[in-house]
Amino acid sequence: MKNVIVFGATSGIGKALTELLLKEGCNVAITGRRIAALEAIQQQYPKQVLIKQNDIQNVIEVEKVFHEIVAVFGTVDLVIQSSGVGFINSKLHWEKQEQTINTNVLGCTKLYILAYNLFKEQQYGHLVGISSIAAIRGNRSAPDYFASKAYQKAYLESLYIKTKSIKSQQVFITDIRPGFIDTAMALGSVLFWMVPLEKATKQIYNAIKKKKRVAYISKRWQLIACVLKWIPAWVLRKIV
Ligand SMILES: NC(=O)c1ccc[n+]([C@@H]2O[C@H](COP(=O)([O-])OP(=O)(O)OC[C@H]3O[C@@H](n4cnc5c(N)ncnc54)[C@H](OP(=O)(O)O)[C@@H]3O)[C@@H](O)[C@H]2O)c1
Numbered sequence: 001m002k003n004v005i006v007f008g009a010t011s012g013i014g015k016a017l018t019e020l021l022l023k024e025g026c027n028v029a030i031t032g033r034r035i036a037a038l039e040a041i042q043q044q045y046p047k048q049v050l051i052k053q054n055d056i057q058n059v060i061e062v063e064k065v066f067h068e069i070v071a072v073f074g075t076v077d078l079v080i081q082s083s084g085v086g087f088i089n090s091k092l093h094w095e096k097q098e099q100t101i102n103t104n105v106l107g108c109t110k111l112y113i114l115a116y117n118l119f120k121e122q123q124y125g126h127l128v129g130i131s132s133i134a135a136i137r138g139n140r141s142a143p144d145y146f147a148s149k150a151y152q153k154a155y156l157e158s159l160y161i162k163t164k165s166i167k168s169q170q171v172f173i174t175d176i177r178p179g180f181i182d183t184a185m186a187l188g189s190v191l192f193w194m195v196p197l198e199k200a201t202k203q204i205y206n207a208i209k210k211k212k213r214v215a216y217i218s219k220r221w222q223l224i225a226c227v228l229k230w231i232p233a234w235v236l237r238k239i240v
Contacts, residue, residue, distance in 0.1 A: 002026040003073040005066070007056060007111055008083030010037035012183035013130060016201040017080060022048050029069040031056075032083065056083045056107030057099070066114045078208070079115040080128045081108060086145035086185060097144040104148035109155060116159050116171075124170035128208055129156045133179045133221050136228045139240055153177070160213060172211040176204050179221040193220060 004021050008014035010032030021028050022045045030038055031054040038051040050072055052065045070076060085103045087096040112127065119125030135153035139146040153175060160173040180191045181200040195203075195218050207215035216222040228236075 002077040003029075003075060004078040004080065005029045005031075005069055005076055005115075006080045006082060007031050007054070008081070009041065010034040012082070012185055012197070013178070013181060013201065013204065014080065014082030015041070016197050017082065017204060020201060020205050026078075027073065029073065031065060056111065057102040059107060059110040062107055062110045063114060066111070066118075070118060075122055076115075076118060076125060078126045078128065079111070079118075080130075080208075081111050081115075082130045083107065084130065084185065086134075086142055086148075088141050089144065090141045092143070100144040100148055104145070105151050108148075108152060112155055112159060116162070119171040120166055123166065123168040126172040126174065126208070126211060127156075127159065128174045128176060130176045130178065130204075131156065133177050133216065133225060133228075135177060136225050137231070137236055137240075138233075174208060174212055175214045176207060176217060177214060177221065177225070178204075178217040179224070181217065193218065 004026045006014050006018045006028060009018045009030035018028050018030055018041060027048050027050070029050040029052060030041060031052045032038060033053065033055050035053045038053060042049040042051050050069060052069060054061055054065045056062055083103060085100055087100065089096045112129065115125070115127045119127065129152055131152040132149040134146045135149040156173055156175040163171045163173060178200065180186045180194040182194050182197050186194065200217050203217050204215070216225060
């Protein structure tokens with residue numbers, strides 16, 4: 001039976017992935033700030049679920065919680081980092097940017113490092129980060145969110161490169177890059193190609209099982225990403 005940790009399991013993608021993993025018989029440690037949401041999942045699967053209330057912005061707590069989970073599980077096969085915030089913030093309000101940076105960059109980095117170091121020690125394991133199509137270019141309405149996703153993309157790629165030095169070659173890094181998925185997080189007034197949560201979760205789960213390096217959800221966003229990479233900034237300035 002696999003031991004899994006899901007950060008950001010109280011709603012949306014993290015919650016849906018948790019439910020799939022539980023149905024597959026995994027033991028799953030789940031985190032998030034909303035304790036009632038964590039308890040509701042635990043009540044459904046009392047023998048398989050370990051809950052740890054956690055604010056990922058508090059990196060000392062993240063480390064403590066992570067080690068507590070590892071102490072219970074002994075070994076960990078899969079870590080999924082799905083916590084995240086994002087705001088439409090065209091006026092560049094600092095409080096929102098600070099929250100985005102502390103969650104999507106600071107807290108996230110701490111978790112990536114904890115997972116990578118554990119897997120290196122175990123000589124196996126799989127780290128999955130949920131970045132975004134937003135990782136590819138800048139944006140006028142949510143610059144902090146787009147920049148935080150670019151950071152996650154680069155960090156996950158860096159960890160992938162680092163796995164070359166792991167002798168067993170059994171440590172895997174996956175970067176999931178969704179377009180729009182129907183959750184509370186879907187940002188913006190123009191939302192298109194929105195994928196229902198259940199469908200998106202199945203696609204993400206398949207990408208995890210195949211240990212993909214990068215997966216766009218849905219696949220058509222890969223085409224958009226290719227185009228976006230080559231568009232000059234002055235064109236981008238006109239269209240987004
Ligand atoms: N939905 C989309 O269209 C879309 C597109 C691209 C990328 N993504 C990415 O997918 C990931 C999951 O988002 P979602 O769509 O599932 O949205 P969601 O339903 O809002 O889920 C976000 C999760 O992050 C957790 N979280 C937020 N701040 C936290 C904090 N300070 N400490 C601990 N946990 C925190 C939330 O838990 P608590 O509130 O309980 O703490 C919740 O479980 C995010 O990284 C998001 O950027 C989503």
